[in-house]
Amino acid sequence: MKKQFFLFLFFIPGMFYSQTIHKCYSKEAIDYQNSLIPNYEQHVNEQFEIAKQWSNNHTPTRSLYTIPVVFHIVYNNSEQNISDDIIQNQIDILNQDYARLNPDTVNTRLEFQNLVGSTNVRFVLAQVDPDGNPTSGITRTQTNMSTFGTWDLDFNELEKVKSTVDGGKDPWDQEHYLNIWVCDMSVDFLGTPYVMLLGYATPPLGLPNWPPDSGTEDLGDGVVLQYHAVGDFLHNTNDILPESKGRTAVHEVGHYLGLRHIWGDGDCTMDDGIEDTPDATDASMQDCNFNINSCNADVMGLGDLNDMVENFMDYSSELCQNSFTQNQIALMHGVLENQRQELALINFGVGIDEIENLDFNVFPNPTYTNLNFSSVKEMKNISIYNLNGTLLFEKEGNFLSTSLNVNDLSSGIYVVNVNFMNGQSFHKKISKK
Ligand SMILES: [Zn+2]
Numbered sequence: 001m002k003k004q005f006f007l008f009l010f011f012i013p014g015m016f017y018s019q020t021i022h023k024c025y026s027k028e029a030i031d032y033q034n035s036l037i038p039n040y041e042q043h044v045n046e047q048f049e050i051a052k053q054w055s056n057n058h059t060p061t062r063s064l065y066t067i068p069v070v071f072h073i074v075y076n077n078s079e080q081n082i083s084d085d086i087i088q089n090q091i092d093i094l095n096q097d098y099a100r101l102n103p104d105t106v107n108t109r110l111e112f113q114n115l116v117g118s119t120n121v122r123f124v125l126a127q128v129d130p131d132g133n134p135t136s137g138i139t140r141t142q143t144n145m146s147t148f149g150t151w152d153l154d155f156n157e158l159e160k161v162k163s164t165v166d167g168g169k170d171p172w173d174q175e176h177y178l179n180i181w182v183c184d185m186s187v188d189f190l191g192t193p194y195v196m197l198l199g200y201a202t203p204p205l206g207l208p209n210w211p212p213d214s215g216t217e218d219l220g221d222g223v224v225l226q227y228h229a230v231g232d233f234l235h236n237t238n239d240i241l242p243e244s245k246g247r248t249a250v251h252e253v254g255h256y257l258g259l260r261h262i263w264g265d266g267d268c269t270m271d272d273g274i275e276d277t278p279d280a281t282d283a284s285m286q287d288c289n290f291n292i293n294s295c296n297a298d299v300m301g302l303g304d305l306n307d308m309v310e311n312f313m314d315y316s317s318e319l320c321q322n323s324f325t326q327n328q329i330a331l332m333h334g335v336l337e338n339q340r341q342e343l344a345l346i347n348f349g350v351g352i353d354e355i356e357n358l359d360f361n362v363f364p365n366p367t368y369t370n371l372n373f374s375s376v377k378e379m380k381n382i383s384i385y386n387l388n389g390t391l392l393f394e395k396e397g398n399f400l401s402t403s404l405n406v407n408d409l410s411s412g413i414y415v416v417n418v419n420f421m422n423g424q425s426f427h428k429k430i431s432k433k
Pocket of ligand 1: 027
């Protein structure tokens, strides 16, 4: 197995240190799982193909995929307990880069400009927790673990961040939330971070086809970020990369939505399964070299293009990353319509952006018989839809609280939509047991 890393060198008078920063361990996470579970990587590849086939034959059913995100901050000291401002900055960066609203798109070279685009994926901090209570979308857990990293970056240790009994934080319902854990994964030497992993993510898996006994060994679904790497260097003064633009999360969420490294984690004979990304022999190690063409292969009839250091799924410097390609975007849509079809909020149109600051509750979730609603603002109507958007139930009125009997609904996931008298609206997925 080839490990991808780059060296960051600096001097202290009289001594010489070589610090190793690992950009991403998502491929290593797959290798680790593969060592525990037979055919894991094959299964990941099959899921990739399902999403890809879907994207070849379908158009997206949504104009916008809005993903609720929960950040779990697991900290040992105040420096690791990063502020709400940094987390909001990271959400803003995700939304900017995934919408291709980042100002540096002007740097995308001419040869790639017709290949790139907006993902129509948007991220919001979760506003309702799994129990139906209002939330900031941020949890904070103090831990006794001084770091979750080890010299060899052992996943047995790293994964503890996803478990409350191991000193981390249990995930929220992974079908309905993107869980992002933030912690320290670095290993110090003489008081300086010596080994540092910036992040890793889990690929989409189709659980129905999965061996029933594999769950205990499964990596907790979601993304893990080193606390240094959250937000950009203007907001996060801990940032270890002076040029950081918060794109570790952009890259890791790309993995979470099914994308692979642009060089295919191999040489020119390996590719990332995406037709419109040029093949490359290796990662661009924190480089912004526009003149490298490491593999000879035509790209979409456009000829033999240079290595695409602009791509978020490369290891190029965050200064030159600015793009996802159309086929990468289609693959992400395929994942959101298949393996992660429960994740995105259903878009009911007008008013759906106005869900901030609603002092509002739907509970319990999951529910068995009754679903309760309470609000400080008057509700105008409540409706319940199945995931295809079919209206199953509607209640009109002018009320601050009410209770619906949902006993007759079969077990499954539903979407509740509430319109308020003031014109605001709210929607949430609920689980009926
Ligand atoms: Zn990666």
